[in-house]
Amino acid sequence: MQNPRRRSPEQQGRHTPNLWPVWLVAPVSLILVAVLAYGLYHGVDVFLTAENPGKKPVSGQDNVKTTVTALTLVGAVLAGLYAYRKQLLDEGASHRADAMQLAERYTKAAEQLGHDQAAVRLAGAYAMARLADDWEEQRRVCVDVLCAYLRMPYETDTGAEGYMKGEREVRLTIIRTIRDHLQDPTEATTWCGYDLDFTGAVFDGGDFTRAQFIGGTVNFRNAMFTDGTVSFLGATISDGWLNFLGARFTGGTINFLDAIITGGTVNFLASAISGGTVSFLASAISGGTVDFRAAELSGGVIDFDRATLSGGTVDFSAARLSDGIFSFDGATLSGGMVDFSSVRIHDTCMISWGPLPVIPVNEP
Incomplete structure (x- = not known):
């Protein structure tokens, strides 16, 4: 039996006063x-x-x-x-x-994201992002919904069963929306520091230009990069984790041109590059780690041309370079460490060390 002297439980809703009966x-x-x-x-x-x-x-x-x-x-x-x-x-x-109005907006936006027509899904993506700005208490939930959309099955071949017309534009719009919320960590509506989960997603493009990754984990684990360019142009990684563990690169480009890495980790551990390009062209690495341990290059390009390494670690230990192009042309190493221990390089892989010292490798 409830104690009559106890105050009534807090009513549902936000900021509801807890009053005596x-x-x-x-x-x-x-x-x-x-x-x-x-x-x-x-x-x-x-x-x-x-x-x-x-x-x-x-x-x-x-x-x-x-x-x-x-x-x-x-x-x-x-x-x-x-x-x-x-x-x-x-x-x-x-x-x-x-709260009821915000919940209704959430329900409507979620329904729009599941609509058959691309234009309605596009409106749903904008509505969910706007709701995240207005609803601080549930902002993370709204962001998770947008990330979950990108994790949904996606067919890039226009002639294949399951291809959805206009779907690429919807997905690119969601990525741009996420990027726009990662520009300034001091803004009231920033998403900097949030965990973003793209596990297993398929990417045929995407723009993260000048995004600031400060804390949190951006997870591309087991993602597939098939075409187009996923751009991290001028991005800043000063903390947190960009995780490409087990990602597969079969085409297109993932571009860290002019990126600034001063902390945290950009992780390509056990990734498989059979096509396309993973480029750190002209990037500045002064802290943190770029990790390609146990990665496999069987085609395509890994490019650190004109990169500046003044601190931190670039780690290729136990990587296998069997084909494609591996380049440090024009790179500057003035501090930190580049680790090629136990790396295996096949004769068909084109290697350019640039000014870096010759490093012993184990032939397969």
Whole structure:
């Protein structure tokens, strides 16, 4: 059985006041007022008598007037408290209405993202992003929904079963929307520091130009890059984790041109590059790690041309370079470490070390 002295549980909704039940407050208030009136009456009598020593006793009418005046002041205070209580209830109702409206917007945007027509899905993507800006409490949920959309099965071949006309534009728009929210970590609506999960997604393009990855994990684990350019042009990686673990590159380009890596990790551990290009052209690596351990290059290009390595680690230990092009042409190494321990290089792989020292390798 519920304890009647306990306050009622907080109502559903945001900012709803936790109030005592009326059936308990009302009789307690009446008893307190009665006790207060009784005490005031006798207290006033004692006070007025003490203020008039040697004179005739204070009349009961004077006592009543003084008591009524005091009770009137008390009533005014109680009325103010009641008005404040009513204001809290009105604010709670208003916030509940806001929460219902936001929930309805979420439901509508989610339904639009699942629509058959690309134009409606596109509107749903914009609506979900706008909702994330307006709904701070559930912003992460809205961002997760957009990421989940990119993880959905995606057919890039226009002649294959399951291809959806206009789908590429919807996906590129979602990526651009995410990029736009990663530009300034000081903005109130920033998504910097959020975990972004693209596990197993298929990419045939995408623009993360000048995004700032500060904290959190951006997960491209087991993703497939098939065509187009996924651009991290001028991106800043100062913390957190860009994870391409087990990703497959069969075409297109993933481009870190002019990227600035001062911390965190860009991880290509056990990735497979059979086509396309993974380029760190003219990037500046002064901290953190770029990790290609156990990666396999069987076609395409890994490119660190004109990169500046002044700190941190670029790690190719146990990588296998069996075909394609592997280039450090024009790279500058003034600090940090480039690790090629136990790397295996086949004769058909074109290698350009640039100014880097010749590093012993193990032939397959």
